[in-house]
Amino acid sequence: MSGQPVRVVRGWEWARPERPARREVVAAVPELDQAKPPLLFVPGFGHGAWAFAEHWLGHAAGRGFPAYALSLRGHGDSEPAPGATLRSYTHDVVQVAASLPRQAVLVGHGAGARVVAHALARYPARAAVLVAPVLGGWGTFGTALRRNPAGTLPAVFGAGLRLNRRQLFSRELPDAEARRYVARLGRASRRAQWQLLTGRQPEPAVGRPPVLVLGSPDDRVVPPGALTRAARRYASAPLLFPGMGHDLMLDARWREPVDAILDWLEKDPAPALG
Amino acid sequence: MSSSTDLGRPDPAVAPTADGRPVSDRGDTVCVIGAGASGLTAVKNLREAGFGVDCYERETGVGGAWNWRHDRSPVYASTHLISSRPFTQFPDFPMPDDWPDYPHHAQLLSYFERYADHFDLRQHVWFGTEVVRVEPVEGDRWDVTTRSTGGYGPERTSRYAAVVLANGHNWSPKLPRYEGLEQFRGEVMHASSYKDPAQLRGKRVLVVGAGNTGCDIAVEAAQQASRCWHSTRRGYWYAPKYVFGRPADQVNDTLLALRVPLRVRQWLYHWTLRLTVGDLTRFGLPRPDHRVYETHPIANSQLVYYVGHGEVTPVPDVARFGDRTVELADGREIDPDLVVFATGYLPRFEFLEGRVLGDADGSGRPRLWLNAFAAGHPTLAVVGLVQPDSGIFPISHWQSVLFARLLTLRTTHPDRAAAFGRRVTAGLGERYSGKVKDSTRHWFEVGHADYLRALQRALHDLEGK
Numbered sequence: 001m002s003g004q005p006v007r008v009v010r011g012w013e014w015a016r017p018e019r020p021a022r023r024e025v026v027a028a029v030p031e032l033d034q035a036k037p038p039l040l041f042v043p044g045f046g047h048g049a050w051a052f053a054e055h056w057l058g059h060a061a062g063r064g065f066p067a068y069a070l071s072l073r074g075h076g077d078s079e080p081a082p083g084a085t086l087r088s089y090t091h092d093v094v095q096v097a098a099s100l101p102r103q104a105v106l107v108g109h110g111a112g113a114r115v116v117a118h119a120l121a122r123y124p125a126r127a128a129v130l131v132a133p134v135l136g137g138w139g140t141f142g143t144a145l146r147r148n149p150a151g152t153l154p155a156v157f158g159a160g161l162r163l164n165r166r167q168l169f170s171r172e173l174p175d176a177e178a179r180r181y182v183a184r185l186g187r188a189s190r191r192a193q194w195q196l197l198t199g200r201q202p203e204p205a206v207g208r209p210p211v212l213v214l215g216s217p218d219d220r221v222v223p224p225g226a227l228t229r230a231a232r233r234y235a236s237a238p239l240l241f242p243g244m245g246h247d248l249m250l251d252a253r254w255r256e257p258v259d260a261i262l263d264w265l266e267k268d269p270a271p272a273l274g
Numbered sequence: 275m276s277s278s279t280d281l282g283r284p285d286p287a288v289a290p291t292a293d294g295r296p297v298s299d300r301g302d303t304v305c306v307i308g309a310g311a312s313g314l315t316a317v318k319n320l321r322e323a324g325f326g327v328d329c330y331e332r333e334t335g336v337g338g339a340w341n342w343r344h345d346r347s348p349v350y351a352s353t354h355l356i357s358s359r360p361f362t363q364f365p366d367f368p369m370p371d372d373w374p375d376y377p378h379h380a381q382l383l384s385y386f387e388r389y390a391d392h393f394d395l396r397q398h399v400w401f402g403t404e405v406v407r408v409e410p411v412e413g414d415r416w417d418v419t420t421r422s423t424g425g426y427g428p429e430r431t432s433r434y435a436a437v438v439l440a441n442g443h444n445w446s447p448k449l450p451r452y453e454g455l456e457q458f459r460g461e462v463m464h465a466s467s468y469k470d471p472a473q474l475r476g477k478r479v480l481v482v483g484a485g486n487t488g489c490d491i492a493v494e495a496a497q498q499a500s501r502c503w504h505s506t507r508r509g510y511w512y513a514p515k516y517v518f519g520r521p522a523d524q525v526n527d528t529l530l531a532l533r534v535p536l537r538v539r540q541w542l543y544h545w546t547l548r549l550t551v552g553d554l555t556r557f558g559l560p561r562p563d564h565r566v567y568e569t570h571p572i573a574n575s576q577l578v579y580y581v582g583h584g585e586v587t588p589v590p591d592v593a594r595f596g597d598r599t600v601e602l603a604d605g606r607e608i609d610p611d612l613v614v615f616a617t618g619y620l621p622r623f624e625f626l627e628g629r630v631l632g633d634a635d636g637s638g639r640p641r642l643w644l645n646a647f648a649a650g651h652p653t654l655a656v657v658g659l660v661q662p663d664s665g666i667f668p669i670s671h672w673q674s675v676l677f678a679r680l681l682t683l684r685t686t687h688p689d690r691a692a693a694f695g696r697r698v699t700a701g702l703g704e705r706y707s708g709k710v711k712d713s714t715r716h717w718f719e720v721g722h723a724d725y726l727r728a729l730q731r732a733l734h735d736l737e738g739k
Contacts (some may be wrong), residue, residue, distance in 0.1 A: 005733070
């Protein structure tokens with residue numbers, strides 16, 4: 001990620017700044033300020049802040065980390081935004097990150113990890129965590145088409161991408177709970193879905209944040225090879241949690257990955273090289 | 275690299291200054307002078323690159339010129355930004371997108387305070403401490419002598435690996451000389467002392483100068499004073515803050531992004547102004563003697579409006595002052611109670627010998643490359659010494675990023691750092707705008723797109739890309 005040159009001149013972004021949108025931000029803040037960096041959780045396409053509010057926010061706050069989750073525009077209780085682009089989503093993340101009292105750690109899940117990767121070029125995060133990252137490209141599309149043709153094909157023609165229960169969760173998660181979560185899923189905008197495949201790759205991160213990649217070898221959305229490639233991009237190896245589905249924050253053993261993230265942050269990882 | 279800690283006792287191993295004063299060695303720490311917008315971003319970017327930083331701020335808070343509680347702040351009650359948010363905010367710390375296009379100065383101060391807290395910068399700032407002297411010493415290092423702003427306590431000298439000058443350039447008033455001004459018995463002030471419209475209320479006011487401040491004060495006088503004359507030396511283009519319902523600078527940058535040539539942009543600009551503002555000479559304003567983009571842009575939607583309502587009377591340059599009257603260049607006499615000189619500011623680096631910045635004759639115009647780097651001093655940078663046709667803070671950000679990378683390269687790739695030094699010497703005095711009027715106000719004028727492009731090239735060269 002450090003091979004690309006820095007981009008200083010951003011004529012179009014200055015000339016056509018992103019339209020503001022009302023954003024849902026859910027917070028769980030520890031009772032006692034322990035001077036730990038705030039975490040900002042960014043859900044993937046179709047998910048909202050609720051996905052992190054379920055378990056991870058409270059758990060992080062319980063361990064002394066102020067924890068926030070946002071719903072990208074058009075998701076959760078944020079303002080509807082059918083014409084949103086990846087740039088709009090990135091804007092939402094950077095706006096919320098900059099509004100936090102201290103330099104934040106960005107945690108992106110699924111396609112939210114791609115949004116976080118873009119946001120890292122616009123905001124010097126304290127650190128970043130990419131959970132089961134869907135960083136885009138045609139490989140992602142191929143996997144989705146192979147694993148879930150019925151949910152993926154309509155998306156090619158502008159419908160929403162539909163992920164099924166087996167892709168998102170392990171068999172350990174009680175059926176009723178899984179069904180409840182799937183029923184809450186929304187959809188990303190059509191343009192953003194396309195940009196996930198065809199859009200520009202993220203620019204280099206500013207502020208040299210350390211980056212952790214984690215996921216599951218049994219994830220039926222992100223194959224292990226993609227996890228390794230994502231980690232290699234940030235000069236590390238992925239942290240793996242076998243037996244879990246794509247939605248690690250909602251799956252039965254949700255506690256293990258979040259504890260791993262918090263342990264990593266407590267070790268105060270060094271800034272990236274370069 | 276050392277981190278910033280308490281300044282220790284003078285280090286006996288370090289050679290004292292030329293006049294025998296003891297010196298504390300601060301190792302690889304970088305000294306930043308000023309905790310205004312430019313200083314803060316320098317502290318943040320140097321910390322991000324792993325340097326220890328000591329920042330000296332003469333006031334007790336951050337924000338510099340934008341903290342109107344500070345002695346040297348030029349800000350007045352109604353000051354709003356002239357460039358819209360995307361051109362003003364730091365590139366990596368956006369202003370809230372529910373703020374107005376042109377925020378108020380109080381919002382800007384809260385933005386800088388939040389920036390300082392968000393990146394935990396205050397711990398690196400020595401508040402209430404002013405810099406008395408900055409002297410180059412061997413090994414490209416710097417002796418910085420400080421004392422408390424009140425002048426109490428002893429002076430203290432510390433040796434730094436590098437210095438960033440971010441002391442601002444809008445605090446030392448530039449006062450014009452006029453025949454008879456000393457005898458004038460009315461009230462005279464520089465715009466730097468103007469804080470509140472109450473100062474104008476019910477008075478007969480003459481505002482001298484057609485910069486953005488002069489126009490703002492003339493508009494306030496139109497609403498508060500019993501009479502307002504606005505004296506300008508030449509005709510200007512008064513650009514509205516909005517065109518086609520959008521901030522004018524965003525419309526302008528749409529044309530820049532489309533790479534429309536300057537001549538065509540000038541033509542479009544003139545055409546738009548003719549459609550929206552109309553013929554200024556009809557209002558009694560002088561015809562501009564230059565094309566747009568050739569002087570610092572004036573963004574004011576209200577001046578022409580108040581001229582049209584008779585609340586502002588445009589008048590030519592002042593010829594001389596009488597006892598109670600002011601004679602104008604066209605022979606007319608007016609009788610103001612209050613004269614406000616909105617005649618700008620001069621950059622000053624009173625703690626540094628002029629020749630260090632290539633200003634041996636003391637003209638107040640340093641000769642630098644990229645308005646930031648001095649020949650022969652690879653560990654010195656001036657941040658924010660620009661008069662852009664847009665916001666300064668993004669420029670300060672990238673200048674300090676470039677300097678931080680240069681300092682890092684001095685250790686990791688000394689050859690590239692040396693090549694940068696040669697580039698500095700070759701490029702001294704380079705300009706980054708089209709043709710502009712020659713005046714003290716315009717010698718450091720830069721076009722934001724040209725300048726940032728030059729900075730981007732310098733960054734790429736430094737990175738070997």
